[in-house]
Amino acid sequence: MTAPLPVLIERLARERGADLPPDWSGAPLDLAVLGGEDGLAILAGNAGWDLPRRVDGRPRANRFPLLAWTPEEGWLLAEQMEGHARLRVWDGTARSMPYDPDIALFDVTLPEAAVARTHNSAFDVFWKAMWARKDVLIAATVATIVANIITLATSLYSMQIYDRVIPRAGYSTLWVLTIGVLVALFLDFALRTTRALMIERESARIDHDVSEYFFARAQAVRLDARTGGVGTMAAQLRGLEQVRAMMSSGSLFLLADLPFALFFVLVIFGLGGALALVPLVSLPIALGIAWGLARLIRKDTQRAQISGNLKNGLLVESIDAAETIKANRGGWQMLSRWNRLIEEIHASEDPVKRWTSTAGSIFSTLQQIAYVALIAFGAIAVTYGKMTTGGLIACAIIAGRVNGPLVTQLPSLIVQWGYARASLKMLDNILALPMDEDPDVQGLRPSAINGALRLEGVRFAYPGAREGVDLPVLEIREGERVAIIGGIGSGKTTLLRLLAGLYRPQAGRVMIGSLDAAQLAPDVLRQHIGYLAQDYRLVNGTLRENLLLGLSNPGDDAVMKAVQASGLMQLVSGHPRGLDLPIFEGGRGLSGGQRTLVGLTRLLLAKPPVLLLDEPTANLDDAVEGMALGAVAGQLAPNSTLIVVTHKLRLLSLVNRVIVMANGKVVLDGPTGEVVKKLQAPPPRPKVEAQA
């Protein structure tokens, strides 16, 4: 028996606890092509992975599982060595075969999920991304060292011109020196350009790594931990830009050049002795002022950042809720909140600007005083014959390098660092939020899960709420059809989200089959449980992309069949672009009912064994409701579990058990007929006391 390469890789991923893309099994690849020895390289190339490496010689135990290729048997999964002479392989079934050094063994590096990497702080994320490219950064540092040494050429050139060429009219020396210095300048240009290119390229890669990590991390934040607004969280993530600006090549070069200030001071000491005292005094003063500035603006930059995030949140909210705001004349209120935030931002930014410009003026005066002091002391040294005029000029040029670009740019660099620091703190807050999956724990990936659900001692309350959902025991057997009904705000949606594993209970546990939902790998959980939210949101893209969100493409025939069954056909056939009709951000472009139908159709394609539907027909008319529910009911296998939250009595015909909720608790639970009868029974009359 042989298994196709994608199936072997699926098993390999499972053994390594790695995730493959949801559309993996539908990878549009010709299996005949994959059957050959080059198949693996083609597949990896198509998936955008690193090229699999061939393992030379007998592999060590820790390298397994590996993919094995033999011309006779094709592709196999080599799981481990059995003794010295045999290899345990899997190709649909596990078996053992003689180990032959000619068997080609390949190590496939499956891309690690961005979020699987754990970092203690946002700074750590940046640092590790930089450290991973240390080779290039070291090369850039070497280029910096050489370029800075070459920089000395111009100053030494001036020295020679004043000391040797001018007094003796030494033209031949002049030409030689000029050509020499031009060559040095060209070399300096080449080195600085190469360094810039190297750093730009690497910083683009670092940026890619870092932003991928934070995007994935923000997505992985558990739903019940997302307390802040959408806009505020988005703004916190945008703080990445500020950190990036800080790490832009300009700032990096400036920092890379910083140690050379000391080197230049040493050179001045070599040329002019005590003259080195001038930069030796002025540089620490400049750095001290810079440090003071950083401390002075720290609080204000942080405050400006927080207000900026709130401003972004308000902007997103005002656009998102435009309908409510317009219809209720809420514009004025939003505007006043906006103006208040702008005032707050200005109040925090003003001191930052004031201090920065004051520091800038101090720096420029300091620079000029340092220059005057150097020339004055230098002039005395020259008159006493302690140094030559050329030496003094060389010292003046070199001192300019110490104080020049570094000191001029320091204030703006410090402000940038202030904002970057505040951004890093906010990114730290995102990293502190709990995730769907504990990155240190490899989630369970069983090949089959039972469709039963059980809540044991579950308590859940929203942050800041006094009471929430409280369910000592609730058991739903495999294949059961259950409706959850109850008043508004009674906790039906919360219960459904707990069952779907989208919320983590604060006490107790949710069991899926015989496994704790918290221990299952999220992708396995999502595959097993289909959840249709009450307000089903679509994402920007086409209708087809929304229908196949997170699914492998089953082909247009299957998609059209599901579209026909759910009642979405009218929309598809009525649009010139059919399945490719565009969906805008947040699902704009479709009506509320159509959005629900897209969600239902997607579930028809996903065919999960457990279906959790939250008021699936609230937005549908009777005809479409009947059609959509008929499609769902028609697709249910005998062991599929269905739980539907509803306010509509019509939906009770789909189920054989009804759970009634009130104030976060189950108050009635039983067969549909019984519960309906109890609900319809008139309330017991209060006993009339016998008249005395």
Ligand SMILES: Nc1ncnc2c1ncn2[C@@H]1O[C@H](COP(=O)(O)OP(=O)(O)OP(=O)(O)O)[C@@H](O)[C@H]1O
């Ligand atoms: N994101 C949230 N943050 C804080 N409290 C919430 C949140 N969502 C719901 N609640 C509160 O939790 C309680 C239960 O809400 P839930 O959405 O589960 O009710 P429901 O029974 O589904 O109501 P409905 O029939 O209106 O959909 C309500 O009192 C609600 O105010």
